[in-house]
Amino acid sequence: MLFNSLSFVVFLVIVLGLYYSKIFNWTGKKRMLLFASYIFYGIWNPPLVILLWISTIVDWITGKKLATEENKRKRVLWLLLSMVVNLGFLTFFKYRDFLLDNFTTVVNTYGYGYQSAPMDIILPMGISFYTFQTMSYTIDMYLKRTERAKTFLDFALYVTFFPQLVAGPIVRAQDLISQFYEEKKATVNQFIWGLFLLTLGLFQKVVMADTMLSATVEKVFGSDKILNFWDAWMGTLAFSGQIFFDFAGYSTCAIGIALMLGIILPDNFKYPYGSLGFSDLWKRWHITLSSWLRDYLYIPLGGNRYGVVRMYSALMITMLLGGLWHGAAWTFIVWGGLHGTYLILERLQRQYIPFKITAWNGMFLAFTTFTCVNITWVFFRAKEFKTAWNMITSMFYLNPDGEKVLASFDILKVGVIIGILFLCHWFMRNTSVEAVSKKIPPIALAVVWALMFFLVAIAQGSGEQFIYFQF
Amino acid sequence: MQLKQTLIIALLLSIISITAWEFFWRSEGVITSLDDNEALWAMQRSRVETATSTEVLLMGSSRVLFDIQLNEWEAETGNRPIQLASVGSSPLPIFHDVVNNTEFNGTILVGVTPGLFFSTTLPKAQPWQWPQSKVDYYKKRTYAQISNHILSLPLQENLAFLSDDQGVDGIKLKELIGKINTGNRVVDPMPPFHEFGKIAIDRNTVMKQITVTDTAYANSVIKVWQFFMKGAASGPPPDKAGTMAFFLKDLKKFEARGGRVILVRCPSSGSLRAGENMGVPRVKFWDDLVNEAKVKSYHFEDYNQLKDLICPEESHLSAKDAKYFTKELVKIMKADGALTNLKTN
Secondary structure (H helix, E strand, O other): OOOOOHHHHHHHHHHHHHHOOOOOOHHHHHHHHHHHHHHHHHOOOHHHHHHHHHHHHHHHHHHHHHHHOOOHHHHHHHHHHHHHHHHHHHHHHHHHHHHHHHHHHHHHHOOOOOOOOOOOOOOOOOHHHHHHHHHHHHHHHHOOOOOOOOOHHHHHHHHHOHHHOOOOOOOOHHHHHHHHOOOOOOOHHHHHHHHHHHHHHHHHHHHHHHHHHHHHHHHHHOOOOOEOHHHHHHHHHHHHHHHHHHHHHHHHHHHHHHHHOOOOOOOOOOOHHHOOOHHHHHOOOOHHHHHHHHHHHHOOOOOOOOOHHHHHHHHHHHHHHHHHHHOOOHHHHHHHHHHHHHHHHHHHHHHHOOOOOOHHHHHHHHHHHHHHHHHHHHHHHOOOHHHHHHHHHHHOOOOOOOEOOOOHHHHHHHHHHHHHHHHHHHHHOOOOHHHHHHHOOHHHHHHHHHHHHHHHHHHOOOOOOOHHHHO | OOHHHHHHHHHHHHHHHHHHHHHHHHHOOOOOOOOOOHHHHHHHHHHHOOOOOOOEEEEOOHHHHHHOOHHHHHHHHOOOOEEOOOOOOOOHHHHHHHHHHOOOOOEEEEEOOHHHHOOOOOOOOHHHHHHHHHHHHHHHOOHHHHHHHHHHHHHHHHOHHHOOOOHHHOOOHHHHHHOOOOOOOOOOOOOOOOOOEEEOOOOOEEEOHHHHHOHHHHHHHHHHHHHHHHHHHHOOOOOHHHHHHHHHHHHHHHHHOOOEEEEEEOOOOHHHHHHHHHHOOOOOOHHHHHHHHOOEEEEHHHOHHHHOOOOOOOOOOOHHHHHHHHHHHHHHHHHOOOOOOOOOO
16 A cells, blocks of 8 residues: 555544544554554555565564574574575565576576576565564574564564555664553644654655656656766756655655654654765665664674775675665666765775865765765666666766757756755755754744645645655 | 644645635636546456446447447447447457456457557557556556545546646646746657547546537647657558457457457548548458458448548547437447347336
8 A cells, every 4th residue: 555545545544543542452452553554565465465474473483482592503593594584585576587587697608598487476565674674673682682572463563564564664673662562642743743744755755756756757767868968967866856755755654654653763864965975875865774784784794893805895795785675686786886885985085085074065075975876876777787878978978969858847847856955955964854843933834734735635646656665 | 833733724724725726727617537547447347357248348449439428329229338448549459358368258349440450469569558558457456556546536526626637738736847848958749639538437438528619629639640640651551460360369269259249430530531541541451351350340431320420620529429420320230230139128
C-alpha cells in the first residue's frame, strides 16, 4: 500500500480509530497494529507476507537462543542461520538474475555459449529494508549490545511496523522494541505534528517529486540521444531533486504516521544537499542506512583501527556494497565506488591539505559537494552504462552539438526548484522544520500547511510508486 | 506551539481553497469525468471471466468506443455488451488475451480501423503497446490498485477538478505546468489535442457536444489525425501479412470452442477517409481480411442507412449519430443472423 493512495487514507483512519478506541488493551492494540501491518504489506502481494513471517520467526528464535547460549561456536552458528536466511532471501529475490547474467558473461568469454533464462522473479517490496532491520537485531544480540525482545508480539511488530516497513527508516531494535513495552498514546500536539509531517511528506512526494520533476528526468534519462550540456545537467539536477523529495517524502510520512500513534522514529534526512563534504553527506542522507553500514560493515571490516590501507579498503568495500544494496546492477556499484572514492579523497585532503571551514568558504564547499554528488546520480539513475557515459560527457561539455530535449521552461523550472532546494538545505543545515515552525506565527504555519495540502489535492498523483520501494 | 489553532486554520483554508478551485473549473466549463485508464478497462475485462455464451464483447479502437452505444445495443438485443475497445489501439492483443486466457465462447465484435488493425505486431509499437499494457495491468493488478480505483470512482464522478484529461484540456497541476511555454528551444510538432469524449463506468463513451457545435474545436482534432497520418506515411508500411496471420490463428482457436466473431468497419469521413482509402485501401485490406476470416462482416459503405454518416472530427460519430449507427447496425446484424441468443421481453 502506498502512502499516496486513497486506500491508505481509509486504512489509516481505521487503524487510528481502532488504536484510540477503548476496544483494546495495549496488547490488543499491538496485535491490531501487527495485523494491520500484514494487511498493509499483503494487499500488494499476499503470498510475500510469508517471507516476512519466515524472517520474523527465524530471527525471533535466533535472538532467543543468543540470549541464553554461552557456547561461542553455537552462538556463531545461530548468527549464521539468521544471516543465511535473510541474505539468502535477498540474494534469491534481488540478485539472482544479476549474478546469473554476470556468470553467463564470464563463462561465454571462454566460448562456452551458455544460455541462461532469467527467472523474472518479483522483487518483494522493501525486502532490503526489513532484512537489514532484522539482521541488526540478531547481530546486536550476538554482540550482546541489545536486550532480547520481551515477547514475540513485540518482535514481530518491530519487524513489520507498517509506517517504516517498506522503505525505512531502518530502526534498531533497542530504539523501537522498547517503545512497544508500555502503552503509547500521542499527545494532541504530537498527533497534529504527525499529521503535519504526513502532509509535508506527501507534498514532497506528490507535488515536488512526481509533478514538478519526474517528467523532466524521464525526458532526459529516457532519451537515446547524446544530449546538450544544459539538458544533461538539468536532467541530472532534476533527478537529484526527485530522489530527495521522493525518499525524504517517504521518511517524513513514516515519521509522521508513527508519531500519530505515539511512536518516535529516527530522522533519516537532515538537509543533505547542504553538506560540507562527503562524510557530512552520509550523516545527512539516508542516515539509518549509512549508520547501519558503518556499524555492521565498516567497523567489523576494521574501520580506522588497523592503519590507512585497511581503513581505505574498508571504506571502499562498504560503499561498493552500499551501492549494490540499492540495486542489482553495475551502475549502482559504480555509484557506490564513486562515493567511496570521494570519501577517501576527502580524508586525504584533511590529512595533507587541511583548511578551516568558514562562513565564506562553507557555501562554496557545499556547492562543490552537491555538484560532485550530482555526478554520481547519473550512474544511479541511468539504466545502462552507455546512457550514463553519454550524460557524463555532455555534462563536461564534450558534446557541444548534443540534442536538446528540454523546453526553455523545463530548464527554468528545474533551475529555480533546485536552486531553492540547495539554499534551503544550506540555511536549514543546523536546524529543523520543527524548530523553524516554533518561531513562526501559527497562522503562517497554517497557511503553509493549507497550501501544501491544496497542491497535493490538485496534483492528485496517479499513485506512483516511491523510487526506494524497488531497492 | 499552538498546533490546535494551526490545524483549524489550515483545515478551513484547505476547504475554502479546494472548493474555490472546484467552482472555478466548473465555471470554465470543465465537467466531471472518469479517467479511461487501465483500471477502468480492467473492471470490464474481469466481467469476461464469468461471461456466458449469450454475451457480446466489443473490441477495437476508439471508433468502437464512440460509435457503438451500449444503451441502444441493449435496447435492441436485451444484452448489454462488455466494452473492451481501447483508443489508438490494434484489437489484436486484447482479442489474443480473451481467446487464450479465458474460456469465453460468446460473440466478439471486432472493430477494424484499417490503419490500426493492420499496423503491426511489434510489442513496442504504440498500437500494440497501449492495449497490451491494459492486458498486463489486468493480469498483474494488486488488491491495493483495485481498492484505490474503486475508492477513486465516486470522487471522479463528483469533482470536476479531478479530471484526468491531458494536453490542452488538462487541469491537473502537472498538466497546467506543462502548458507553460516560453521560448522555442524544443518545438513539439504535435498540434494541441482536445479530449472530445466522455466515458461512463461501463466504458460507454459519447462524443462531447462541443465537438459537434464548435467547428474550430473539431478542426483542432482533425489536425491531430492529419499529424498522425503524416507520421504513418513516413513510417513503416502496414504489416498486413503479420497482423492477419496473428488474428486468423486466434480466430480459428476461438471458433473451435464455439465462439463467434463479427467484423465491423465503422464510419470515417473527410480527409481522414481519403487518407485511409489511399494508405490502407478497402480492396487490399478489408476485403482480404473478410475473405480469409470467413465471418460475418459489415462495412459502413455497404449500407445506405450508414454510408453517408459524417464524423464531426472525421473519425468518430457524434453522440446522436452513434445511437443511430448502433441501432441500425444491430438491426442489420439481427436480420443477417449474426446476433443470436437475443434476450426478448
